[in-house]
Amino acid sequence: MKKVKNTIVKYKLFFILAGLAILLLLPLVITKSVYMRHVCNVLIFATLASSLNIINGYSGQMCLGQAGFFAVGAYTCAILTTNYGWSFWVVWPVAGCLAALMGYLVSLPTLRLQGIYLSFVTLGFSEIIRIIAQTWTPVTGGNMGIKGIPFPIIFGKELFKPHDYYYILLATLLLFLFITSRILRSRIGRAWISIREESNAARSLGVEISRYKSMNFTYGAFWAGMIGAAYAPYVNFVDSSQFSLDTGFDALAMVVIGGQGTLIGPIIGSVVVTVLTESLRFLQYWRFVIYALIIIAMMWVRPQGIAGASNSILAGGKIRRSSRKKAISRNR
Amino acid sequence: MMSKNRADAPVLLEARGVCKYFGGLKAIENVDMTIRKGDVFGIIGPNGAGKTTFFNICTGVFAPTKGEILLHGENIAGLTPEEIARKRMARTFQNIQLFKFMSVLENVQIGCHINTKTRMFDAVFQTKTYKKDEQYIAERSMDILQKIGLEEFAEMKAGNLPYGSQRKVEIARALALDPEILLLDEPAAGMNPNETMELREFILQLNEAGYTIVVIEHDMKFIMNSCNHILVLNFGQKIFEGAPEQVKANHDVQVAYFGKGIIARG
Missing domain, CATH: 3.40.50.300 (P-loop containing nucleotide triphosphate hydrolases)
Structure with a gap:
């Protein structure tokens, strides 16, 4: 295992470039639109789960309402492009910023809350957004939703085929990874992680935890909004049922299965969950049982997720005995 | 003194x-x-x-x-x-409150938080402020670890260290703040x-x-x-x-x- 890791670190640039090449050429290999749709779904959920991972995985807050921010982004995009004729490229950042603003507002009253109480508030927020979308008919179309959301146009070409849209989604995910990895390598990322690890100690070292928690929430919500805005034209139709709590829980399951607090984890989680749901479709409703069993087994065997490190607070908060002994003997 | x-x-x-x-x-x-x-x-x-x-x-x-x-x-x-x-004013805790799953070095790096001013913009575009801060953090935290005699454990998870060394990490972390007054609880x-x-x-x-x-x-x-x-x-x-x-x-x-x-x- 360690050998594998070392090789990956050694040829990091090579692996990244090879991975990028594969990702860029993927639409040429997968010719069928149906399959390409699955790939696009993976990308959408990977980004959504990653944005949730910012909040849950890095600062240790427990947000269950990611579907709410996703909905804010999607509806902003749908309303502005369909009813007001704005260009997608203008609406996109606007939608992200609006979701970020929502995230900021939700974070304010929740700064004093932790754990399950924070979860309740975010859960409630997500439902409020969904109910607003369902009932505010003049703006959101109510139960009818919004149809015929225009596809983005780039260089005079309308991107409506999944093969083309794939690149927008891929770009979103890559941009997210690039920016986030830079933030995590700065004092901001370290402050987030310190809050997750031991918030009292972080405070005693001058980390303003309220400020960083709310910054974290805002940032996570921003990306949920961004992917929401990219999602709306892709499906061409939004209604409130797409943003139920289930969506939020799906994203959460991906984060947990893939590995919280790692950049690659939610992406792996998204691939695993999407492949499972599609390949088990023949089982009809039974697939949810299988899905649930996998999550339970996962929590049992590998609570830190597929990509998570075993020596992490997310793996159940135990320091491995063997490494501790090694440390002690080295010290003597 | x-x-x-x-x-x-x-x-x-x-x-x-x-x-x-x-x-x-x-x-x-x-x-x-x-x-x-x-x-x-x-x-x-x-x-x-x-x-x-x-x-x-x-x-x-x-x-x-x-x-x-x-x-x-x-x-x-x-x-x-x-x-x-x-x-x-920096402090340590009676019941050690380390960032157990972060390396010793990272523990001390977080202590440098208040003396740096990287903002999100700086981090994303890796501006001069970011580079200056990161260099300052790297030098200062290694310097402190050397002074306190923990440099060989820099990469080790703080929770893996023996008890006495964990207390030292806590002090090192507090020192990274560059405090005027240091409060040590037991x-x-x-x-x-x-x-x-x-x-x-x-x-x-x-x-x-x-x-x-x-x-x-x-x-x-x-x-x-x-x-x-x-x-x-x-x-x-x-x-x-x-x-x-x-x-x-x-x-x-x-x-x-x-x-x-x-x-x-x-």
Whole structure:
């Protein structure tokens, strides 16, 4: 295992470039639109789960309402492009910023809350957004939703085929990874992680935890909004049922299965969950049982997720005995 | 640093009539304290005397029910721990609160937080500020680890270290703040006599280097040998404040530690 890791670190640039090449050429290999749709779904959920991972995985807050921010982004995009004729490229950042603003507002009253109480508030927020979308008919179309959301146009070409849209989604995910990895390598990322690890100690070292928690929430919500805005034209139709709590829980399951607090984890989680749901479709409703069993087994065997490190607070908060002994003997 | 004429040194941290009640429990009742620059100031008292509560009031974990805490003459009572840390007062905890799953180096790096100013913009575009900050953090944290003798464990997870070294990491992390005054809550707890000796040496070295140090400790030998001024608490009240020799000779202190009967007979 360690050998594998070392090789990956050694040829990091090579692996990244090879991975990028594969990702860029993927639409040429997968010719069928149906399959390409699955790939696009993976990308959408990977980004959504990653944005949730910012909040849950890095600062240790427990947000269950990611579907709410996703909905804010999607509806902003749908309303502005369909009813007001704005260009997608203008609406996109606007939608992200609006979701970020929502995230900021939700974070304010929740700064004093932790754990399950924070979860309740975010859960409630997500439902409020969904109910607003369902009932505010003049703006959101109510139960009818919004149809015929225009596809983005780039260089005079309308991107409506999944093969083309794939690149927008891929770009979103890559941009997210690039920016986030830079933030995590700065004092901001370290402050987030310190809050997750031991918030009292972080405070005693001058980390303003309220400020960083709310910054974290805002940032996570921003990306949920961004992917929401990219999602709306892709499906061409939004209604409130797409943003139920289930969506939020799906994203959460991906984060947990893939590995919280790692950049690659939610992406792996998204691939695993999407492949499972599609390949088990023949089982009809039974697939949810299988899905649930996998999550339970996962929590049992590998609570830190597929990509998570075993020596992490997310793996159940135990320091491995063997490494501790090694440390002690080295010290003597 | 320990000047012979303590009275000449400027006052750094002062408590005036500090009270802390938890409902009907008077955890701290009317405590005064004066810490001067260059002190190694000890706070002692039997179990449950309110030492840690008093510490927590000074560092902003609790707001006092009554009274003032003055740092450089400015009232800091009721400020949050992070605001107080920015005023260059650092602390360690009685029950070690390390970032257990982060490396020793990262622990110290987080201590550099208040002395850097990278914003999100700087981090994303890796501006000059970011580069300067990261370089500062890397140099300073390695420097501190070297001074405290932990550089070979820099990459190890902090929770894997033996107990004594974990306490050292906590001190290293507090030092990264570049504090003027360092508050240590039972730094020698759980250490063997050798480690305690080393720690004492280290604390005195820090004091030489210009840090003012406040220390809570149970180990009398440790306190008597390293402090130049001592505050004695019992049942939340101050029973004595003075130099170690005076403390040893004081009747009230003896009663608090040994009980009335023994002292009367003795």
